[in-house]
Amino acid sequence: MVDEERAGEVVDTPPERKSRKLPLTAVAVVLLLALGIGGYLWQSRQPASGGTGESTPKQAKVELYLPLDPAFVVNFRDAESLRYLQVGVTLMSHDPAAIEVAKAADPVIRDALVALFSNQDFAIISDAAGRQKLQADALVAVRRIVKARLGRPGIDALYFTSFVMQ
Structure with a gap:
């Protein structure tokens, strides 16, 4: 009977x-x-x-190149004989205004570089360290000219694209 009572009774199960x-x-x-x-x-x-x-900088600036054509050709005398030097030069800048100033000042830059190249000693510029010093001196000369016209150096690098000595 107990089973019958339970059968009619709904057993509450605990909620899940x-x-x-x-x-x-x-x-x-x-x-x-x-x-x-x-x-x-x-x-x-x-x-x-x-x-x-x-x-x-947030945005990498574009490198701008200005080849100084034609190549520089100078003669210089060393202890033994008359020497010949031909140097191709290209300027690099991230500043478009500096490139424009360098284009406008091309005769002044060429004059300064010819004077610099013709006053070299063959024994010094015939090795790599001498060429690097000449390249650094040329960069200083170009920066000086551009700075006088623009108010800032503007030129970031100077490359020798050809270097022939005889």
Whole structure:
């Protein structure tokens, strides 16, 4: 009879416990996603810095080249004989205004470089260190001319595109 009473009676089963792991996981994922996006935005607004502590430009500037044609040809005398030097020179700058100034001052630049090249000693410029010093001296001469006209050096590099001695 007890079984019959229980048969008619609806037994309340305890309600199933809902899993709280799903909402907690969803909140954690949303929180991590928000922190990641915030960190990315914060980092992208910070100025980029190199290893030297200087800030790098946001956009890399284009290198502009100006070949000084025709090549420079000079004669110079050493202890033994008359020597011949032919040097092809190209200027490089990131500043378009400096390139325009160098184009306008081409005769002045050529004169300064011819004077520099013709006053060289064959024994010095016949090795690599001498050529590098000559290249550095030529860059200083060109920068001086451009700075006098533009107010800033403007020329970043000077390259010897050919170097023939005889």
